Amino acid sequence: MPEQQCPCLTIAVAAGKGGTGKTLVSTSLAQALSTLYPGQVQFLDCDVEEPNAHLLLRPEISAQDPVTVLVPEVDLNVCTRCGRCADACQNHAIAVIRQAVVTFPELCSGCGACAYVCRAGAIREVPRQVGTVHLGRTADGLEFVAGELNVGDQKATPVTHAVKRHTRRDRLSIIDAPPGTACPMQETVDDSDFCLLVTEPTPFGLSDLRLAVETCRGLGVPCGVLVNRAGSGFDGVDEYCEAEGLPLVGRIEQDRAIAEAYSRGHGLLAARPETGDLLLAVFARIEKLIVQEVSQDD
Numbered sequence: 001m002p003e004q005q006c007p008c009l010t011i012a013v014a015a016g017k018g019g020t021g022k023t024l025v026s027t028s029l030a031q032a033l034s035t036l037y038p039g040q041v042q043f044l045d046c047d048v049e050e051p052n053a054h055l056l057l058r059p060e061i062s063a064q065d066p067v068t069v070l071v072p073e074v075d076l077n078v079c080t081r082c083g084r085c086a087d088a089c090q091n092h093a094i095a096v097i098r099q100a101v102v103t104f105p106e107l108c109s110g111c112g113a114c115a116y117v118c119r120a121g122a123i124r125e126v127p128r129q130v131g132t133v134h135l136g137r138t139a140d141g142l143e144f145v146a147g148e149l150n151v152g153d154q155k156a157t158p159v160t161h162a163v164k165r166h167t168r169r170d171r172l173s174i175i176d177a178p179p180g181t182a183c184p185m186q187e188t189v190d191d192s193d194f195c196l197l198v199t200e201p202t203p204f205g206l207s208d209l210r211l212a213v214e215t216c217r218g219l220g221v222p223c224g225v226l227v228n229r230a231g232s233g234f235d236g237v238d239e240y241c242e243a244e245g246l247p248l249v250g251r252i253e254q255d256r257a258i259a260e261a262y263s264r265g266h267g268l269l270a271a272r273p274e275t276g277d278l279l280l281a282v283f284a285r286i287e288k289l290i291v292q293e294v295s296q297d298d
């Protein structure tokens, strides 16, 4: 039987806070979709400060690409100590102290402003590695891309961008976003066709969900909610979704077998194979919502 052509979409999976099961859902969703569209699904881990999707997907890594940014290197023999570079730096990553010019590479975003304003030509830009992109494939044919920020580095953006550059428009791409709603999450979710927000049915979960929804709306990315560990008796998430006209696309019940499997590094499909159909139904709902969104825009 000929293989079905996958819909070429990019779906980000995000959460307003850590610990909601975002990575469990994103990896399991990618695995479920891979059974439907073999060889046509890719998984991108943009949670570069704490990438852990590989623990669940266990890919074979075939290549590792360094991610570098250009940072200034000052030739003190040429430098006049004028201070223009320090004045131009928004990140306080370069300072002129008495007779020395000191740089703080971990604060530098590589914007190049200091070299631009240096009239003496004393600044040369040199590459500095801030992270790594790991490339590979899982045993069941899922293409795997994961970014890893160097320990101690604060600039996740170049690594996030390096991972996103591997997004293929002829594939169905599932992106695991960093938790929270700060810049790394926004840079990951931006440009996606849809953002699936994973939450837990608790007052804390609801509070963070509100922020995540506002962030997606601000970015102009349509979003929907998946409630993980459902069944606590807290109805606040359902009520919020209804009041906001926010699609609640799925619900995964609290299940000890899932928690135990997860603690051993196994995803939803390994713990409960029937969740594969649930996740495919979630995706079908997402596809419909994207079509609706596109037709509203036209």
Ligand code: SF4
Residues within 6 Å of the ligand: 074, 078, 079, 080, 081, 082, 083, 084, 085, 086, 096, 101, 114, 117, 118, 119, 120, 121, 122, 123
């Ligand atoms: S702008 Fe150039 S010359 Fe002036 S302090 Fe900085 S490095 Fe030295």
Ligand code: SF4
Residues within 6 Å of the ligand: 070, 071, 072, 088, 089, 090, 091, 092, 093, 094, 107, 108, 109, 110, 111, 112, 113, 114, 115
């Ligand atoms: S490249 Fe930009 S961020 Fe880095 S030291 Fe120069 S001005 Fe500052």
